[in-house]
Amino acid sequence: MKKITVLMLTLLALTACNDWLQERSPMTNTAADYFTSFDAAKQVVTAAYVPAMWEYQSTYFSEFFFGDVMSDDALKGGQNTSDMSDVYYLENFKATDNLSIILDYYRAQYQGIARANLAIDEIPGMTLDETLTEELRDRLVAEARFMRAFYYFRLVRAFGAVPMVTKPIYSTAGWKVPRAESAQKVYDDIIVPDLEYAALHLPKKSEYAAVDLGRATQGAAQAMLLKVYLYQKNYAKAVEWGGQFLSDQDAEYALCPNYEDNFTLLGENGPESIFEIQYMAEPTSDYGEGNGFTRGTFTTILTRARSGLSGEVTGWGFNRPTYSLYNEYEAGDPRRDLTILKPLPSEIKNEAEDIYMGDDLVNIKRTLLDPVTRSYEKLDHDTRSPINLIVIRLADVYLMYAEACAGNGDEGPAWAYIDKVRTRVGLPGADHAQGFDAALRHERRVELAMEGHRWFDLCRWGIAKEVMNAYRAGESDEVKAAMSEFRDGFELLPIPYEEVRLGGLEQNPAYK
Numbered sequence: 001m002k003k004i005t006v007l008m009l010t011l012l013a014l015t016a017c018n019d020w021l022q023e024r025s026p027m028t029n030t031a032a033d034y035f036t037s038f039d040a041a042k043q044v045v046t047a048a049y050v051p052a053m054w055e056y057q058s059t060y061f062s063e064f065f066f067g068d069v070m071s072d073d074a075l076k077g078g079q080n081t082s083d084m085s086d087v088y089y090l091e092n093f094k095a096t097d098n099l100s101i102i103l104d105y106y107r108a109q110y111q112g113i114a115r116a117n118l119a120i121d122e123i124p125g126m127t128l129d130e131t132l133t134e135e136l137r138d139r140l141v142a143e144a145r146f147m148r149a150f151y152y153f154r155l156v157r158a159f160g161a162v163p164m165v166t167k168p169i170y171s172t173a174g175w176k177v178p179r180a181e182s183a184q185k186v187y188d189d190i191i192v193p194d195l196e197y198a199a200l201h202l203p204k205k206s207e208y209a210a211v212d213l214g215r216a217t218q219g220a221a222q223a224m225l226l227k228v229y230l231y232q233k234n235y236a237k238a239v240e241w242g243g244q245f246l247s248d249q250d251a252e253y254a255l256c257p258n259y260e261d262n263f264t265l266l267g268e269n270g271p272e273s274i275f276e277i278q279y280m281a282e283p284t285s286d287y288g289e290g291n292g293f294t295r296g297t298f299t300t301i302l303t304r305a306r307s308g309l310s311g312e313v314t315g316w317g318f319n320r321p322t323y324s325l326y327n328e329y330e331a332g333d334p335r336r337d338l339t340i341l342k343p344l345p346s347e348i349k350n351e352a353e354d355i356y357m358g359d360d361l362v363n364i365k366r367t368l369l370d371p372v373t374r375s376y377e378k379l380d381h382d383t384r385s386p387i388n389l390i391v392i393r394l395a396d397v398y399l400m401y402a403e404a405c406a407g408n409g410d411e412g413p414a415w416a417y418i419d420k421v422r423t424r425v426g427l428p429g430a431d432h433a434q435g436f437d438a439a440l441r442h443e444r445r446v447e448l449a450m451e452g453h454r455w456f457d458l459c460r461w462g463i464a465k466e467v468m469n470a471y472r473a474g475e476s477d478e479v480k481a482a483m484s485e486f487r488d489g490f491e492l493l494p495i496p497y498e499e500v501r502l503g504g505l506e507q508n509p510a511y512k
Contacts, residue, residue, distance in 0.1 A: 031168070035122045038131040044119045045140045048147045049215075051112035052277050055298045057104040057290045059086055062299050063389070064319050065101060066090070066158065066493075067452030072471035074363070074450065075479070077320035077356045079306070084318065093468075093484040095494060097511055103496035106159065108291060112151040118168045119144035142201035146216035146224070149194035150391075153228060156183045156191070157456055160492045160508060164190060179495075179505050187232060195225045199244075205252050205274075213269050214388075219249040220275035223392050226400050231460055235407030242401035253394045255424045260338045263365045265387055274392040282384035296384025297366075304369075304376055305362045307349040309341070311375025317353065321361040321450060324471055329446050334425050339365055339449045347374070358476040363450045390451065395421050399444050406436050418443050459491040 034040055055062045065084075068074040069091045076087045086101040088094075095102070123141050128134055148166075155162045163177035164186055180186050198221035205217045222245035229238035254271045261267035269276065282296030304315020321340045329336035341362045348354045366387050368377040379385050402417035414436060419429040421443055430439040444457055458464040468486040475483070489510025499505055 031118065031122050032125070035126050038136060041119070041123050041126060041132065041137070041140050044115070044122070045143050048112060048115040048119055048144050049278075050292065051108050051115065052147070052150065053279065053295070053297070054108045054111075054291045056294075057100075057108070059100040059104060060084065060298055060302065061101045061105040061108070062297075062302060063452045064299065064303070064450070066105070067455050068319055068450055071454035071458060072467060073322060073325045073445070073454045075320045075322060075356055075359050077318040077359075078316060079353050081357070081482070083316075087318075088482075092482045093486055093490050095490075095511075097494035097497040097500065097507065099494075099496075102493055103498055104291075106155070106496050106499060109151040109155050110165070111291070113148055113165060114168065116144040116148035116151070117166060120148065120166075121168050138201040139203065142198040142221075143216050145194035146198040146202065146221055149191045149198070149224065149228075152186055152191050152194075153224070153231075156186050157231060157459070158493050159495055161186060162495075163503065163505070166190065176503055178503070184232070187228060191228055192225070195221050195228065199225060204249070214276065214278040216275065217252075219245060219252055220392065222248065223274050223397050223400075226397065226404065227392070230400055230404060230407075233407070235404050238400070238404035239408045239410075242397070242404050245397060246401065255394055255398075255420070257424070259335055259425050262390060262393060263338075263387075265368070268388045272394045273390055274394060274397065276391055277389040279386050279388055281380045281386040283380040285381060285383075287383075294384055296379075296381065296386055297389065298383060298385075299389065300367055300379070300385030300387060301383045303363045303365075304367050305341075305343065305347075306353045307347065308376060309343060309347045309362070309369070309374045311373065313376040313378055315367070315376070317356065317362075319363050319450065320356050320359050321363050322359065322471075322475075323361065324474065325445070325449055326361060328442065330427070333427060333446060335446055335449070339363070339446075341369070341374075357478045357482070365450045395424070395447050396453070399440065399447065403440055406440070411436055414440075421447055464491050 035044070064074070065087050069076050069087055076084060076091050078084050081088055086099045089096065089099060090101065120141055123137060123144070126132060126137060128137065152162070161180040161183045164180050165177055169175050198216060199218055202216055202218040202221055205219055208215060208217070222241055225241035226238050226245060229235075229241060253274060256262055256267065256270060256272045261270060262272055279297045280295040282294050286293035300315075302316050302318045304313070304317070306314060306317035308314035326336065326340055326342075341364045343354070343360055343362060348360060354360065366385075366389070368379075368385065368387060369375070370377065398417040398420050402414040405411065405417070406414040415430060415432065418439055422428070422430060430443065432439075441457075441461070445454060448454070455464075458467050465486045465488065472480055472483045472485070487510060489508065492508050492510070494511035495505050495507055500507055
């Protein structure tokens with residue numbers, strides 16, 4: 001199977017004795033009663049992957065709404081400015097702590113953490129037998145720890161310091177946890193140790209059976225360590241883990257000769273893919289059901305053009321590329337037309353909906369668009385798509401490693417790895433005269449456009465305020481009028497009001 005099968009796990013209620021002399025009551029179950037075989041342990045770990053797929057609860061909260069739309073790469077889009085108004089507030093720096101999109105995103109990550117914590121807590125104590133060897137046990141724990149680190153990394157880069165929960169919570173007495181003293185504390189105590197354990201105990205991509213394709217690998221853990229150290233500006237450690245990845249994974253990954261193969265169904269889990277979120281065809285409706293009721297992604301229908309271009313299959317028109325991004329591509333760069341489509345006049349059937357705040361551009365990555373007929377592939381269900389979401393691919397690692405080398409004072413390999421990315425699409429080596437930072441930032445923007453990276457890159461580089469205010473000044477009067485001026489502190493989202501209220505959490509300063 002090319003996808004991880006999504007398993008719904010329901011554990012029986014857990015009770016605790018008030019007196020150590022009291023025997024366990026009949027019909028009372030503990031978590032340990034479930035963890036009796038390799039299959040049971042594997043199901044629990046598989047369940048820890050599932051919240052990474054979630055995109056809808058009370059509203060849609062796909063990753064691109066944060067990574068693309070909050071940046072200078074994309075406008076919200078949709079039918080009009082009122083369509084997904086939460087995102088309108090996000091993109092225009094008018095976010096408040098009561099937006100549903102922020103609460104849903106925040107809680108989805110903690111659902112993943114809770115599932116990972118259960119596996120991490122219970123699997124090490126399982127009895128080894130012919131089905132559960134020490135190696136398999138360590139691998140399952142490593143998968144769970146990778147996923148816990150993944151969810152915490154998502155939280156830290158979006159919200160800063162967050163509550164650190166590392167054990168299953170079985171009673172109301174344990175759920176109220178304060179925010180960590182700093183984001184660094186979350187990195188030091190959870191994210192880095194979990195990823196280091198994963199890097200030590202996970203197999204390489206080629207060592208998994210076909211049925212397990214899509215599970216976390218040693219290469220994914222090493223690539224994530226490179227990434228988290230970049231976010232901490234610890235360039236020496238980033239170089240160390242990037243170098244380890246390049247050495248250990250040399251035979252595991254390669255740039256796709258054709259750039260566009262990364263964004264097709266046939267290209268899923270391909271040679272360039274290091275970690276991607278797995279989706280499946282979903283022919284049944286789950287409208288209004290919320291998290292966990294679909295195994296398909298909403299992103300495809302969300303980002304397809306509202307008039308369907310040259311075919312009858314239409315979309316909802318979100319995540320519209322900006323002309324700022326469109327104009328960033330240099331002459332002859334084929335990635336522009338494999339990322340952004342400028343509709344023909346005949347393809348704009350309803351200007352009021354096909355043009356959003358003066359923007360007629362369409363994102364075509366992961367939309368399953370036939371480039372010849374300029375029409376969309378029909379899905380098994382109108383709103384559910386099977387195409388995976390790539391979280392890390394090799395070109396991303398090359399550019400992160402280049403950044404780490406330069407940050408560590410060694411621009412030689414830094415330029416070389418930028419050029420590896422450029423030559424794959426037939427471009428000459430980067431012009432050194434522009435300076436390394438400009439070259440790196442350009443290359444990340446065009447190579448990874450509309451893949452949810454741009455906003456987090458701007459924040460990591462400490463240039464979000466500078467870039468977004470300059471972008472606002474150069475946009476149309478309509479866009480300019482909608483956007484608030486970027487203020488210090490907007491690099492982080494507000495902690496959701498419900499979490500502040502229920503947990504007594506301290507709010508981020510920009511939203512007090």
